[in-house]
Each structure stands twice: as structure tokens, then as C-alpha cells.
Amino acid sequence: MSSDVKILLSEKEMPEKWYNIMADMPNLPKPPLNPATKEPVGPEDLSAIFPMELIKQEVSQERWIEIPDEVREIYKLWRPSPLYRARRLEKALDTPAKIYYKYEGASPPGSHKLNTALPQAYYNKQEGITKLTTETGAGQWGMALSQACNFFNMECKVFMVKVSYQQKPYRRSVMQIFGSSVFPSPSTETESGRKLLAADPDSPGSLGIAISEAVEIAAQRDDTNYALGSVLNHVLIHQSVIGLEAKEQMAKAGDYPDIVIACCGGGSNFGGMAFPFIHDKIVNGAKTRFIAVEPSACPTLTRGVLGYDYGDVAGLTPLLYMYTLGAEFMPPGIHSGGLRYHGDSPLVSQLLKDGIIEATSLGQTAIFEGAILFARNEGIVPAPESSHAIQCAINEALAAREAGEAKTILFNLSGHGLLDLPSYDAFMAGKLEDYPLPEGILNKALGNLPKI
Amino acid sequence: MSSDVKILLSEKEMPEKWYNIMADMPNLPKPPLNPATKEPVGPEDLSAIFPMELIKQEVSQERWIEIPDEVREIYKLWRPSPLYRARRLEKALDTPAKIYYKYEGASPPGSHKLNTALPQAYYNKQEGITKLTTETGAGQWGMALSQACNFFNMECKVFMVKVSYQQKPYRRSVMQIFGSSVFPSPSTETESGRKLLAADPDSPGSLGIAISEAVEIAAQRDDTNYALGSVLNHVLIHQSVIGLEAKEQMAKAGDYPDIVIACCGGGSNFGGMAFPFIHDKIVNGAKTRFIAVEPSACPTLTRGVLGYDYGDVAGLTPLLYMYTLGAEFMPPGIHSGGLRYHGDSPLVSQLLKDGIIEATSLGQTAIFEGAILFARNEGIVPAPESSHAIQCAINEALAAREAGEAKTILFNLSGHGLLDLPSYDAFMAGKLEDYPLPEGILNKALGNLPKI
Numbered sequence: 001m002s003s004d005v006k007i008l009l010s011e012k013e014m015p016e017k018w019y020n021i022m023a024d025m026p027n028l029p030k031p032p033l034n035p036a037t038k039e040p041v042g043p044e045d046l047s048a049i050f051p052m053e054l055i056k057q058e059v060s061q062e063r064w065i066e067i068p069d070e071v072r073e074i075y076k077l078w079r080p081s082p083l084y085r086a087r088r089l090e091k092a093l094d095t096p097a098k099i100y101y102k103y104e105g106a107s108p109p110g111s112h113k114l115n116t117a118l119p120q121a122y123y124n125k126q127e128g129i130t131k132l133t134t135e136t137g138a139g140q141w142g143m144a145l146s147q148a149c150n151f152f153n154m155e156c157k158v159f160m161v162k163v164s165y166q167q168k169p170y171r172r173s174v175m176q177i178f179g180s181s182v183f184p185s186p187s188t189e190t191e192s193g194r195k196l197l198a199a200d201p202d203s204p205g206s207l208g209i210a211i212s213e214a215v216e217i218a219a220q221r222d223d224t225n226y227a228l229g230s231v232l233n234h235v236l237i238h239q240s241v242i243g244l245e246a247k248e249q250m251a252k253a254g255d256y257p258d259i260v261i262a263c264c265g266g267g268s269n270f271g272g273m274a275f276p277f278i279h280d281k282i283v284n285g286a287k288t289r290f291i292a293v294e295p296s297a298c299p300t301l302t303r304g305v306l307g308y309d310y311g312d313v314a315g316l317t318p319l320l321y322m323y324t325l326g327a328e329f330m331p332p333g334i335h336s337g338g339l340r341y342h343g344d345s346p347l348v349s350q351l352l353k354d355g356i357i358e359a360t361s362l363g364q365t366a367i368f369e370g371a372i373l374f375a376r377n378e379g380i381v382p383a384p385e386s387s388h389a390i391q392c393a394i395n396e397a398l399a400a401r402e403a404g405e406a407k408t409i410l411f412n413l414s415g416h417g418l419l420d421l422p423s424y425d426a427f428m429a430g431k432l433e434d435y436p437l438p439e440g441i442l443n444k445a446l447g448n449l450p451k452i
Numbered sequence: 453m454s455s456d457v458k459i460l461l462s463e464k465e466m467p468e469k470w471y472n473i474m475a476d477m478p479n480l481p482k483p484p485l486n487p488a489t490k491e492p493v494g495p496e497d498l499s500a501i502f503p504m505e506l507i508k509q510e511v512s513q514e515r516w517i518e519i520p521d522e523v524r525e526i527y528k529l530w531r532p533s534p535l536y537r538a539r540r541l542e543k544a545l546d547t548p549a550k551i552y553y554k555y556e557g558a559s560p561p562g563s564h565k566l567n568t569a570l571p572q573a574y575y576n577k578q579e580g581i582t583k584l585t586t587e588t589g590a591g592q593w594g595m596a597l598s599q600a601c602n603f604f605n606m607e608c609k610v611f612m613v614k615v616s617y618q619q620k621p622y623r624r625s626v627m628q629i630f631g632s633s634v635f636p637s638p639s640t641e642t643e644s645g646r647k648l649l650a651a652d653p654d655s656p657g658s659l660g661i662a663i664s665e666a667v668e669i670a671a672q673r674d675d676t677n678y679a680l681g682s683v684l685n686h687v688l689i690h691q692s693v694i695g696l697e698a699k700e701q702m703a704k705a706g707d708y709p710d711i712v713i714a715c716c717g718g719g720s721n722f723g724g725m726a727f728p729f730i731h732d733k734i735v736n737g738a739k740t741r742f743i744a745v746e747p748s749a750c751p752t753l754t755r756g757v758l759g760y761d762y763g764d765v766a767g768l769t770p771l772l773y774m775y776t777l778g779a780e781f782m783p784p785g786i787h788s789g790g791l792r793y794h795g796d797s798p799l800v801s802q803l804l805k806d807g808i809i810e811a812t813s814l815g816q817t818a819i820f821e822g823a824i825l826f827a828r829n830e831g832i833v834p835a836p837e838s839s840h841a842i843q844c845a846i847n848e849a850l851a852a853r854e855a856g857e858a859k860t861i862l863f864n865l866s867g868h869g870l871l872d873l874p875s876y877d878a879f880m881a882g883k884l885e886d887y888p889l890p891e892g893i894l895n896k897a898l899g900n901l902p903k904i
Contacts, residue, residue, distance in 0.1 A: 004463045005528040011456045076457040077536075077831045106558055108831030110870070150828050170622075173873035176880060177827055375629055376602050379529045379560030418562070418870045421625035428628060 005087060007100075007249040009080035016067055019240040021275040021347060022233065023063035024282045027354055029346035030321035033308060038452060041318050049218040049226040053123040057234040065237060071119050074151050078107045078114075079241065083249035088377040090397070097400035097407045098255065099393055102246045102273065104414045105380065109174070111415030112269055113144030113229055116238035120227045121148035131155040131224040133217045135185065135210030137164055138337030139171025140383075140415065141229035146180035159185040159193075159213045162205035164337065170419045185210040192216050192314075207341070208313025208327070215316060230266025231311065231320070231345050239272025242412060247276055250410065257288055257410035259396055263388035264292035264301065264359070265338050267345025273412035275347075278356060290357040291396075292348060293388040295367075297435040298331040300324060300344045301352055301359035303442055308452045309343055319450060322349040326445030332435035334364050335423035336384040342445075360392060363434035367391045368427040371417065383415035384423055457539060459552075459701040461532035468519055471692040473727040473799060474685065475515035476734045479806055481798035482773035485760060490904060493770050501670040501678040503579040506572065509686040517689055523571050526603050530559045530566075531693065535701035540829040542849070549852035549859045550707065551845055554698045554725065556866045557832065561626070563867030564721055565596030565681055568690035572679045573600035583607040583676040585669045587637065587662030589616055590789030591623025592835075592867065593681035598632035611637040611645075611665045614657035616789065622871045637662040644668050644766075659793070660765025660779070667768060682718025683763065683772070683797050691724025694864060699728055702862065709740055709862035711848055715840035716744035716753065716811070717790050719797025725864035727799075730808060742809040743848075744800060745840040747819075749887040750783040752776065752796045753804055753811035755894055760904045761795055771902060774801040778897030784887035786816050787875035788836040794897075812844060815886035819843045820879040823869065835867035836875055 022028060031040040043055045050058075057065060067075075086099040104112035124132060132149055135158070136142030142158040149156035158180050165172060165184035175182050183189055185205045186196040190213040196203055203209070218226035228235065250256055260277050262270040270292045280286040294301055300323050309324040311317035324343040325331075331340040351357045367384065370391030375381045382390055389411040400407040417424070426432055474480060483492040495507045502510075509517060519527075538551040556564035576584060584601055587610070588594030594610040601608035610632050617624060617636035627634050635641055637657045638648040642665040648655055655661070670678035680687065702708055712729050714722040722744045732738040746753055752775050761776040763769035776795040777783075783792040803809045819836065822843030827833045834842055841863040852859040869876065878884055 005525075006463065008460055008462070010460070011458065073457075108833075147831060151831075169877070170870070170873045173877050173880075174833060174870075177824055177833060177876055179828065372629055376631065379526075379599060379603075381560075381626060381629060418622070418626075421622045424629055425621070425625050428625075 005085055007083040007085070007253050009245060009248055011076050011080070013248060014072065014075060014080050015241055015244040017064040018067055018237045019244055019276045019279065020060055020063055020065055020237050021278060022061045024279055025350065026282065027350060029350040032318040032320050033452070035310065035315055035317065035319055045318070049215060051123045051127040051129060051225060053127065054120065054234045057237055058232060068119065068122055071122050074118055080245045081106060083246055084378070085253065086378055089374060092373065092377050093394065093397050093401065095397040095401040096404065097397040097409050099397055100250065100253070100257070100410045101413045102242060103380070104242060104412065105383070105416035108147050109140065109143040110418065111140045111144065111383065112239060112242060112272060113141050114147060115241055115272065116229065116235045116268065117144040117148035117227070118151065119238050121145070121152045121154055124225050125152045125154055129223060129225045131157065132227050133157045133159070133214040133224060134227045134229070135159045135207060135214045137161050137207050137340065139164060139168055139175070140338055142182070143171055143174045144229065145227055146175040146178040149180065150178040156180040157217065158182045159187060159210040161185055161207060161210050162203065168419070185213050187213060189213065190216045206313065211312045212314050212316060230268040231343065233347060235268045236271035236275065236345060236347055239268045240275050242272040243274060243276035246273065246410065255408050258407045259289045259291065259409045261291045261293060261389045261392050261396070261409065261411040263339060263385050263414065264294050264344065264348065265341050265385065267348040269412060269414045271345060271348055274357065278351065281356065291392055292357060292359045293392045294359065294361050295334050295336055295339050295388065296361040296363045297334045297437065298325070298340050299361045299437065300342065302361045305446055306349055306353055307449055309449055311343060319452070320346050322346045323352065324449065325442060326448055328448055329445035334435065335420065335426070336364065336388065338385040339388070362388055362391050365427070365432050365434055368424065368432065370394050380413065381417045382413060383417040384420055386414045389413065457537055459535040459537070459705050461697060461700055463528050463532070465700060466524065466527060466532050467693055467696040469516040470519055470689045471696055471728050471731065472512055472515055472517055472689050473730060474513045476731055477802065478734065479802060481802040484770040484772050485904070487762065487767055487769065487771055497770070501667060503575045503581060503677060505575040505579070506686045509689055510684060520571065520574055523574050526570055532697045533558060535698055536830070537705065538830055541826060544825065544829050545846065545849050545853065547849040547853040548856065549849040549861050551849055552702065552705070552709070552862045553865045554694060555832070556694060556864065557835070557868035560599050561592065561595040562870065563592045563596065563835065564691060564694060564724060565593050566599060567693055567724065568681065568687045568720065569596040569600035569679070570603065571690050573597070573604045573606055576677050577604045577606055581675060581677045583609065584679050585609045585611070585666040585676060586679045586681070587611045587659060587666045589613050589659050589792065591616060591620055592790055594634070595623055595626045596681065597679055598627040598630040601632065602630040608632040609669065610634045611639060611662040613637055613659060613662050614655065637665050639665060641665065642668045658765065663764045664766050664768060682720040683795065685799060687720045688723035688727065688797060688799055691720045692727055694724040695726060695728035698725065698862065707860050710859045711741045711743065711861045713743045713745060713841045713844045713848070713861065713863040715791060715837050715866065716746050716796065716800065717793050717837065719800040721864055721866045723797060723800055726809065730803065733808065743844055744809060744811045745844045746811065746813050747786050747788055747791050747840065748813040748815045749786045749889065750777070750792050751813045751889065752794065754813045757898055758801055758805055759901055761901055763795060771904070772798050774798045775804065776901065777894060778900055780900055781897035786887065787872065787878070788816065788840065790837040791840070814840055814843050817879070817884050817886055820876065820884065822846050832865065833869045834865060835869040836872055838866045841865065
């Protein structure tokens with residue numbers, strides 16, 4: 001077994017194909033429905049805002065999907081990403097467990113999001129689209145799509161939730177460095193934005209509003225499409241590059257995980273890491289446990305229900321069959337902006353229902369404790385979102401110590417926290433709340449799910 | 453020749469020894485002088501604030517100095533650092549030149565500074581010291597020393613120039629995450645700080661004042677020493693790990709640089725990259741050009757004079773024989789805080805005097821233009837300091853295009869700019885000044901050099 005801290009792959013060892021778990025799932029999720037007709041959506045329902053290649057991937061049951069050379073060339077700027085053995089953290093925890101983590105934070109936007117932003121921009125460009133629109137909350141996805149559009153010489157318009165636009169100027173700066181136009185949402189750029197501003201000029205905005213603005217422009221213009229950073233099947237397919245590399249790296253280390261952990265908001269980070277290993281569980285009977293970790297303030301998988309729901313507040317998107325807290329649920333203002341989403345990937349939802357994966361939730365004071373312990377041992381200051389996976393891995397390593405079991409734990413460190421430092425300041429000053437959610441709040445939102 | 457974008461080394465290929473250019477220099481710099489007696493300093497003058505091993509390294513003429521295993525173990529968290537071939541930038545410049553860059557920004561503090569912070573903390577710990585003090589301006593060095601002290605379980609007190617403490621809270625947050633105490637300087641922690649505050653309660657502070665505070669505490673307490681992030685010989689020895697790795701990586705790429713470029717403030721970044729290649733020039737007659745790039749607003753090498761000067765404003769440090777603008781010179785408020793120093797490394801100064809290296813200067817609007825061109829092609833948002841090297845490399849690549857010469861250019865990308873984004877905002881808003889320095893200002897400062 002290697003005594004190295006980092007397990008690296010050469011560029012020649014980078015995967016040439018993405019993995020599509022739909023080829024292997026015992027049960028596929030129910031199909032998305034057209035929000036008007038409540039009938040399953042067809043390609044024609046989606047072609048106003050997505051390119052055909054992504055619509056094809058969305059329903060594909062092919063196990064392997066080729067990564068275009070043009071995308072692989074840009075992946076090489078940071079991929080294959082390193083796998084680390086967290087030797088110093090293991091020692092600090094005095095655990096017999098071995099802890100590995102895959103680090104996606106060395107990418108240009110500092111998170112895993114560019115893995116899918118690049119192919120999304122590429123396929124759109126191939127089909128003659130020259131402009132993309134999107135929404136962003138904390139800004140990770142907006143940064144990634146801005147960079148992807150820059151690499152393929154496309155224009156990018158980002159609608160950034162107004163309160164984040166004002167509070168998180170650093171990520172906005174990066175989008176602008178890469179040439180994007182960034183608008184605080186609600187904006188005067190769209191009909192839906194203007195309508196909202198007329199009613200409430202001081203609206204702080206929300207992801208649901210920003211989605212409406214981005215989709216409105218994409219639907220109206222022939223040269224413009226829309227791009228989404230999580231939830232959908234094609235996004236999770238692209239993210240599989242994470243888990244595929246991790247499998248090669250674990251093999252190089254002479255090891256295989258007993259437990260695979262990732263944080264889970266829309267599901268692209270969890271799916272990207274876990275699905276290639278879940279293949280081994282479904283097809284080869286591997287005994288690995290898979291844990292999706294979400295914030296206790298937005299407990300979609302652990303306290304939501306499985307059913308059809310809208311992706312946005314206004315009800316403009318297709319209805320997805322997923323675990324949801326209800327589209328009207330407004331998560332408390334936790335610092336893990338990337339995990340504040342009422343729904344979840346239909347693929348992740350189905351795997352949870354079928355007992356192939358587990359889900360758990362953590363409060364934000366716990367995850368910042370884990371983040372600081374991790375930083376002081378491994379050097380990297382992690383993103384709050386990724387710190388959910390860290391704290392869960394710490395808990396599992398401590399359980400292994402209690403049980404005296406030399407478990408092998410693998411988690412995805414999906415991004416660094418260098419643009420989240422005010423959150424750390426708030427934690428160190430003792431100002432963070434955990435926002436326990438009373439049943440009543442959830443029941444109210446869940447009582448209003450659309451009737452199918 | 454490899455077609456890879458990244459040239460990686462395994463942990464086994466990491467250097468086991470640092471390189472000390474004093475073994476090879478045709479002329480050594482004149483020795484430092486005691487500020488009171490004006491006689492050459494002896495070990496006893498320095499032992500109040502530095503451990504003996506670093507004092508030994510400061511005067512050593514051994515070519516190779518062993519890297520302690522304990523330091524190499526922590527280096528493995530990010531070392532060997534990657535060497536990139538900037539293929540996309542080359543294409544954008546339409547140049548026949550090959551451009552390589554060594555990337556030090558993937559380290560925990562995001563810059564090259566941890567390369568020396570770690571051994572400095574280690575040697576102090578070995579000699580029974582449990583606390584270190586230092587000063588920091590923009591915060592790169594303070595972050596690195598905080599992390600190094602954390603890794604070796606030492607306390608760290610950082611005196612941060614007050615105006616930076618207030619304007620750059622992000623780097624302060626990182627120091628605190630790693631357990632340091634950070635004080636805005638001038639502070640009430642020291643006699644010199646209290647004296648200054650009594651005279652001017654609103655003093656914005658300066659590096660010179662912060663050095664005085666850090667040195668005062670270190671000199672008074674037996675368990676406490678002081679650490680410096682650049683200028684001194686032992687710092688440049690530790691940074692040689694950059695150039696040693698780059699030599700191995702260039703060999704793997706089947707190439708050798710015609711031009712080596714690094715930005716230069718105190719000289720540790722330039723020395724770290726260049727000195728191992730300068731060995732080949734001195735010892736083997738290699739024809740490589742070496743370019744130290746400084747800001748035109750702080751033109752130590754290009755417009756200063758070579759002579760004895762103090763390292764700080766108060767005149768407490770030994771007199772160093774170096775290019776200087778005069779210790780009383782106050783550089784304009786450019787965004788490359790790491791390059792705002794009146795003096796330069798005595799080793800770099802001597803090599804410039806002997807014609808072995810060259811120096812040039814660039815204005816800050818030019819370097820931000822280079823930074824954005826680089827980011828849009830290579831993905832990484834560079835630190836303003838490092839962008840001096842980028843813009844110089846771009847200029848050399850364009851000159852190679854004019855001349856039709858396939859030059860091989862290597863530069864050091866010493867850090868990322870994710871904690872410098874307000875500087876980018878100011879540039880994009882057209883608000884940056886170049887601060888051309890009239891002769892008069894320089895002549896005044898240079899007229900007041902200490903008389904030896």
C-alpha cells in the first residue's frame with residue numbers, strides 16, 4: 001500500500017466516458033411532467049431552453065457517454081483531481097479508520113461545478129447557441145458557468161439573488177473577470193423581474209425568482225439557452241467523472257471504500273462521487289454504504305416526502321418526481337447556500353427510496369466544528385457545503401474507533417471555502433444558529449404539494 | 453515531448469535538500485552590520501530572535517541543506533506543486549514561444565510563503581521555542597506562518613498593519629481559523645505600539661511599525677522568537693524547493709527555459725524559482741536570462757541604489773547591503789501589497805550587480821490586463837503580485853513572435869488572487885492608478901541612506 005498523502009492520476013488516466021447510473025438502477029424514477037398538461041414531457045417541451053444532446057442524455061439509459069475531446073482538453077487544466085489520504089486527520093481522531101477525500105476545490109471556480117458547466121456550454125455551442133442564462137445564489141454555479149462560457153467564447157448572463165449579490169461581492173467579481181454580465185435578481189432585464197420590482201422594489205430575491213428570469217430570456221430568444229447546475233440527470237452524468245477518477249485512485253492506493261460520503265443539495269455532488277461506486281453495489285454486490293448529508297435546516301431527504309413537485313416557486317418548470325419539502329418552503333438563512341433547495345435529484349431520490357443509499361442531516365455549528373478541525377489538520381479551508389461531508393466522515397471515523405473497526409471512508413471535498421470566510425467569522429464569534437425546524441413548518445409546506 | 457497540460461511529480465520525486473546559491477556565487481554580498489556598532493553582526497546579535505539553525509543557514513556556504521523529514525511530511529499536503537504548459541495562453545498570443553508556469557497557489561495559504569514558514573516554525577520548535585511573532589501587510593505571510601505554527605502546535609501572534617486589518621478581513625479570518633492571535637498594528641500589546649498610539653490614535657500603521665512590535669515581543673521573551681517571510685538568505689534557501697522541482701519538471705517535459713521570470717518584492721519568490729537555474733548558468737554556462745519583475749511604484753532594483761540600509765523604518769534591524777529606495781520611502785498604495793518593500797534580498801541584489809540577472813518594472817494597470825488575459829485562458833485568477841510575472845512573460849512571448857523565435861519561457865505563479873478580488877473590481881471599474889514616481893521623491897529618500 002502506498003504511503004503517499006496524495007494519489008494522483010496522469011492526464012492519460014482521465015476517464016474518456018461519463019457513467020450513467022440509469023443503465024443499472026433496479027427502478028427508474030417516474031418521468032418529469034409538463035406543468036400545464038401534467039403529461040410526461042417530451043423533447044419538444046424542453047428544446048426551447050436546452051440543446052438536443054442534453055435532452056438525449058436526460059433520458060438516456062446508455063451506461064457510458066463519451067466525453068467530447070474539447071471538454072477533456074479543458075478538464076486538463078485541473079483534472080484528474082487529487083485524492084488525498086487524510087493521515088493527519090486520522091491521527092487527530094485517533095481512529096483505526098482510513099479516511100480518503102477527493103478534492104474538487106482545485107478547479108478554476110473552486111468547486112465541482114465546472115465538471116458539468118463545460119459540457120453544457122460545449123453542447124449548446126455545437127448546436128448554434130451563442131448565449132446562456134442561469135441563476136445563482138451564493139455564486140458557485142454562476143462562477144462555473146461564467147468560466148465555461150468564457151472557454152467556449154459564449155456570452156453568459158447570470159441572475160444572482162439580490163441579497164447574495166450585495167453580500168457576496170467576491171464571487172460576482174470572478175464572474176465579471178470571466179466576462180459575464182451579472183444582474184441582481186429581481187432585475188429590470190425581464191418581464192417577471194419588472195413585475196416583482198413593481199410590487200416590491202426592495203425584494204431581496206430568491207432562487208425561484210432568479211430561475212424565472214433566466215428561463216424567461218432563454219425561452220424567448222433563439223440564440224439563447226438556459227443551464228442548470230444540479231438536480232437533472234444530465235448534470236449528474238457529467239459529475240460522474242469525480243467518482244470514476246476516485247475509483248481508479250482507490251485502486252492505486254490498494255483500497256476500496258466501506259463508506260462513501262458526500263453532501264447533498266440538488267444531488268450533483270453526491271451523485272458525481274457515489275454513482276460509479278453504486279454501480280459496484282448494484283451490479284457486483286459490493287457492501288459499501290452511501291451517505292448523503294444534508295443540512296438539518298433543509299432536510300429534503302430525511303424529512304421530506306417523495307412525490308411530484310415543481311423545481312421553482314412560480315411553478316414554471318416541469319414537475320419532477322423527487323423528495324421535496326414543497327416548492328414554497330423557504331429554507332432558513334444557513335451559510336451553506338448551495339444546499340438550500342427544497343427538492344432533490346430524482347435519481348438520488350429513487351436510490352434512497354430503494355434502500356441503496358442512506359441520508360442524514362447535520363446542523364451548521366457541527367459542520368463548522370468539523371471544518372476547522374479539518375483545516376487545522378489537512379490545511380484546506382473547506383466550503384460550508386463540503387463540510388457536511390467532512391463532519392459525517394469524522395462521525396463515522398469516531399464510530400469506527402468505538403467499534404474497533406478499521407473502516408475505509410471516502411468523502412468528496414467538493415470545494416474550498418476561501419470565498420466563505422465571513423461564515424467562519426460568524427461561527428468563531430459564536431453567532432451561528434442551527435435553525436431546528438418545527439414539524440409545523442414542514443407540514444404546512446408539504447400540505448401544498450401539487451395534486452397529480 | 454509530452455502533450456500534457458500539467459507536468460506532475462510524485463511525492464517520492466520531491467527534493468530532499470534545499471539549494472543554497474551562496475555556494476556558487478562569484479561574489480558574496482557584504483555582511484549585515486549591527487545597527488549600533490556598524491560592525492558585522494555575529495550569531496549572538498541574532499540569537500535573541502532567531503534559532504541557531506536559521507542563523508547557521510543565514511551564513512552557510514554549503515550548496516545543499518537537508519529538508520527535515522517533519523517538514524517534508526507537511527510539504528506533501530500540496531508539494532510537489534504542478535508545472536503547467538500554458539497552451540491556451542500561447543494560442544491566444546499566437547506566439548511560437550512555449551510558456552510554462554509553476555503554480556504555488558494550490559498550497560494551503562494560496563501562495564509560496566508556506567515553503568519557508570514551515571521550516572522556520574520547525575527549527576524554532578526544535579530549539580524549545582513555543583511562540584512566534586511576525587508582521588503582515590496584505591496577509592499572505594501572516595496566513596502562512598499561522599498555518600505553520602498550527603501544524604507544529606506553536607502559538608502565533610501576528611501584527612497586521614491596521615489599514616489592512618480593516619480592509620482585508622478575509623486573510624485575517626484564515627489566520628484565526630488556524631488559531632493565531634491577530635492584532636491591528638499599532639496595538640496596545642507592545643511598548644512601541646502604545647507609544648505610537650499615544651501620539652496618533654488613528655495611525656493606519658505600516659510594515660515598519662508592525663515589525664517593531666513583533667521584534668519587541670520576541671526580543672523580550674525567552675519562549676518567543678520572530679519570523680520573517682522574505683529578504684533573508686535562509687528564507688531564499690527554503691524557497692529553492694520551487695525551482696528544484698521546476699527543473700525536474702522541465703526535464704520531464706523535455707525542455708529547458710531560455711527565460712526565467714518571477715515577481716520580486718523582498719526576493720523570496722524570485723530567488724526560489726530562479727536560483728536553482730542560476731546554478732546552471734554560473735556552473736555550467738547555461739545562457740538563460742533571469743528577469744525579476746517589480747512594480748513601477750516600488751522600483752527597488754530598477755531605480756534604487758546598492759548600499760547599506762535598514763530593514764525597517766525605526767532602524768532597529770541589522771543594516772543589509774542591498775538595492776534600496778531608502779527605508780523612509782513610503783510606496784504608493786498599489787494592490788500588490790507583497791511587493792511594497794523599500795529594499796530587496798542581498799543575494800538578489802548581488803546577482804543583479806554582477807549582471808547575472810536582469811530587472812524590469814511594470815505598472816499596475818498593465819499587470820491586471822495580463823492577469824485577466826491569463827485567467828480567461830488558463831482558468832486561474834492570479835494574485836496581483838504574481839501578475840507581474842505573467843505580464844512580463846506575455847511581453848517576452850510577444851517579443852518572440854516579433855522575432856520569430858521559439859523561446860521557452862518559465863515563470864512562477866506564486867499565488868492565486870481569490871482574496872484580492874476587490875483589486876480586480878477596482879481595475880474593471882477603471883479606478884486603478886499607475887503612480888509614476890517623479891525623480892524627486894526617490895532622490896529625497898535615497899539622500900537619507902545611513903552613513904557607513
